[in-house]
Amino acid sequence: MSDEAHIVKSYEEELQNLNDSLIKMGSLTESQLADSMEAIIKVDKESADKIIANDAKINELRAKIDNQIMTVLVKRAPMAIDLRITISTLKISHDLERIGDLAKSVAKKIKPLPHDLPKELIGSLRRLGDLVQKQLRNVLDAYLNKSKESAITIWKNDEQVDDLTNTAMNEVADFLGKSKKNLELATHLLFVTKNIERAGDHITNIAESLYYLIEGEYLEGARPKGKDIEKN
Amino acid sequence: MINNKVKIKTTNLNVYYGDKQALNDVNLEIHSKEVTALIGPSGCGKSTYIRCINRMNDVIDICRVTGSIEIDGNEINKKEIDVVSLREKIGMVFQKPNPFPKSIYDNVSYGPNIHGLAENKVKMDEIVETSLKKAALWNEVKDRLNEPGTSLSGGQQQRLCIARAISVNPEVILMDEPCSALDPIATAKIEELMDELKKSYTIVIVTHSMSQAVRVSQRTGFFHLGKLIEVDTTEKIFKNPNNKMTQDYITGRFG
Numbered sequence: 001m002s003d004e005a006h007i008v009k010s011y012e013e014e015l016q017n018l019n020d021s022l023i024k025m026g027s028l029t030e031s032q033l034a035d036s037m038e039a040i041i042k043v044d045k046e047s048a049d050k051i052i053a054n055d056a057k058i059n060e061l062r063a064k065i066d067n068q069i070m071t072v073l074v075k076r077a078p079m080a081i082d083l084r085i086t087i088s089t090l091k092i093s094h095d096l097e098r099i100g101d102l103a104k105s106v107a108k109k110i111k112p113l114p115h116d117l118p119k120e121l122i123g124s125l126r127r128l129g130d131l132v133q134k135q136l137r138n139v140l141d142a143y144l145n146k147s148k149e150s151a152i153t154i155w156k157n158d159e160q161v162d163d164l165t166n167t168a169m170n171e172v173a174d175f176l177g178k179s180k181k182n183l184e185l186a187t188h189l190l191f192v193t194k195n196i197e198r199a200g201d202h203i204t205n206i207a208e209s210l211y212y213l214i215e216g217e218y219l220e221g222a223r224p225k226g227k228d229i230e231k232n
Numbered sequence: 233m234i235n236n237k238v239k240i241k242t243t244n245l246n247v248y249y250g251d252k253q254a255l256n257d258v259n260l261e262i263h264s265k266e267v268t269a270l271i272g273p274s275g276c277g278k279s280t281y282i283r284c285i286n287r288m289n290d291v292i293d294i295c296r297v298t299g300s301i302e303i304d305g306n307e308i309n310k311k312e313i314d315v316v317s318l319r320e321k322i323g324m325v326f327q328k329p330n331p332f333p334k335s336i337y338d339n340v341s342y343g344p345n346i347h348g349l350a351e352n353k354v355k356m357d358e359i360v361e362t363s364l365k366k367a368a369l370w371n372e373v374k375d376r377l378n379e380p381g382t383s384l385s386g387g388q389q390q391r392l393c394i395a396r397a398i399s400v401n402p403e404v405i406l407m408d409e410p411c412s413a414l415d416p417i418a419t420a421k422i423e424e425l426m427d428e429l430k431k432s433y434t435i436v437i438v439t440h441s442m443s444q445a446v447r448v449s450q451r452t453g454f455f456h457l458g459k460l461i462e463v464d465t466t467e468k469i470f471k472n473p474n475n476k477m478t479q480d481y482i483t484g485r486f487g
Contacts, residue, residue, distance in 0.1 A: 004485040011484065077443050079470050079482040216472025 011076055015085060018068050022089050022096075025061040026140040029096045029103070032058065033136060033199065036103040037129035040192055043116050051107035058100035065093040080216075088213035092143070095202040095209070099136065102195045102202075109188045121175060121189065124168040125196075131161055132196050135203045139210065148214045155207040155219060161200035168193045239264040239404065239434040240285060245299035247280050247289065247458075254280045256458040257299070262404075262451075267426055267435040269449035269466065271442065273481065276455040278438045282406045285436065286322040287315045303404070320347050323397030327409040329389035331381030331396070336373050339381040339392055340364060343400040359399055366432075367395035368425050387418025394425065398433070405429065407437040411444065423448050442482050446470050454478045 006012045032054055039047040069090050072078060078086050117125070135154055142150035169190065176186035211219045240262035247255040255277045262268050270278040280289070287308065289295045301309040308318055320343075331339050340360045341350075350356035360377070364370040369391040373384070381392050390410060397405055407426075411419040426435060426448050439445050445452050446466060453463035454475070462475040473479045480486050 004480050006484050007486070008484060076484075079442055079446075080473055080479045082483045083471060 011072075014068065014072050014076070015082065018065065018072065018086070018089055021061060021065050021068060022093060023140070023144065025058060025065065025093060025096050026136075026143070028054075028058050028061065029100050030133070030136055030140065032100055032103040034133055036106040037126075037133065037196075039110055040106055041117065041122055041126055041129070043110060043113050045111055048107040048110040052104055055100050055104040058097055062093050062097040065089065084213045084216060088209040091209045092206050095205045099199045099202045102199045105195050106192050109192050112184070113188055114184055117185075117189075118175060121168075121171055124164065124171050125189070125193065128161070128164040128168050128193065128196055131157075131164055132200045132203065135161065135200060139203050139206045142207070143210055146210075146214055148211060151207040151211040151214070152219070155204050155211070158200055158204045161197060165193055165197040165200075237263050239304065240436075241300075241302045241305075242281075242284070243300040243302075245281070245284060245301060246297070247277070247284060248296045248298075249292065250294040254458055255284075258458075258460045260453055260460055260463060262434060262436055264434050265430055265432070266451060267430050267437060267449040269445035269452045270436065270438045270455060271440070271445050271452060271482070272455035272461075274440075277458040278453075278455045279408055280458075281455070282324075282408060282436050282438055284309070285404065285406060286319050286324055287313070288324070290315060317347075320400045321402050322404045322406060323400070323402040324406040324408070325390065325393050325397055325410045328413050329386055329393050331384070331389050331392050334381060335378045336364075336381050336384070336392060337377040340395050340399045343396060347400050349400060363395040363399040364392075366398050366429070367391045368421060368428070369395055385418070387414050387421060390414060390418065390422060391425065394422075394429075398429070402433065404434045404436065407435065409438055409440060412440065419444070442470070454481060456481070 006015075032051060035047060035051050035054075038044070039051060069086055072082075072086050076082065135157060138150060139154050141147075142154060172186050172189045172193065176182050208219050211217075238261045240260075242258055242260050245255055245258040245260075246253065258277070258281060260281075270281060272278050283289050284297055284301055285303075285308075289297055297309055299309065300307055303321070307313075332342060334342070337360055340363050341356050344350050344356060344359045350359055361370060361374075364373060369388060372388060373379075373392075376383075381389060384392060390413075394405070394410075411422050414422065423444065426437070429435060437445075437448065439448075449466045451463065452466045452469040454461045454469065454473075454477075456477055462469065462473060462478045464474070468474075469478060470482060473482065
């Protein structure tokens, strides 16, 4: 990283604006994810509409960031750390957008739910949701502080997300096994669980982009995988 | 042991203009049949460096050069070296195109003539044609070889100078900001030419354009205040340089 400022002040401002947009996008995504988890657990159908509508704000920010990045590329031909900031910001913004989409997908599953969630399924789903939210918060903090160590920790912690996903999926499968009447609710919950797990994958992508931004090298080695989880 | 890929090797190269030290212990290896870009702020020593390679600094009375400059393992920084035959091996192209006030043909035949490379007119015609073709200028000038070199456009003049440089079968081509006086199209033609020329020649280019260094070179050296701060693959230098000073320079944080 460099603590020196650019000779050209407007270049400095452009990178700062890019950083500000990403942080704004990050916090918006964080609250969308939190709201969707809260709403699914409470089967709060009113909040669902608000969450679905709010996703457009995240998409707008992504479009804004795309534009800001094209301007920087064409005006500045960024090099070294500036190039890595620009490219990593582009990648991170796209991962945030996908997390936003997944939060929206979770919200979309709330309305068709036939009734409240059975108590035995809430525990694992909440634990998974809490962990993924914590991962997102941590990766955004790590981005703010440009912390390589945090990026590595977050990257490794996805294994826990995979394990919790596995547990939650198994519980839903058991619930389904009890009665055919559970089919509709169980199907929705399987999608919800999978969506949360995929949000976790995008968070590890962000951790990888952040590591590359800081170090100029890719995180090496295979990420530890949770048990029995098929990635797609 | 000498790496057989190394064409030019300077060891503890120091250059003084009177009391002023222009280069300070420069250790640099230039790889064969690659383009090496030298970058750095004005006055950092990059032009001084390439002028050592063909002993151009000899013409400056107050200039003193110490240390070793080897080409293919042979020391060239010693009095006994015949600089004329050295410069036959090492061509140079300058910032401003500087064709001789002669015809296009004579500009290219001049070098082969004084070095006695052509025994007759047929052979000379062949050298002139080949050189102009290698410099990607033949098609544009083949019907006007007797016109003055100075009648060409700036970009064509620069390619004429490149043809003149390669007419004597050099091994190394030194280029000191060869595109800084050219428009983007003429620049693109020179850059395209460099891609082609590097298959046969070792090229060292001094440039102030970071983007050009990225586009044309395989290795890049960054000079600052007479010192070689960092040299590495161009990709490494422009994506993730090791030295903070290199990064601050290429990202426009000091100059």
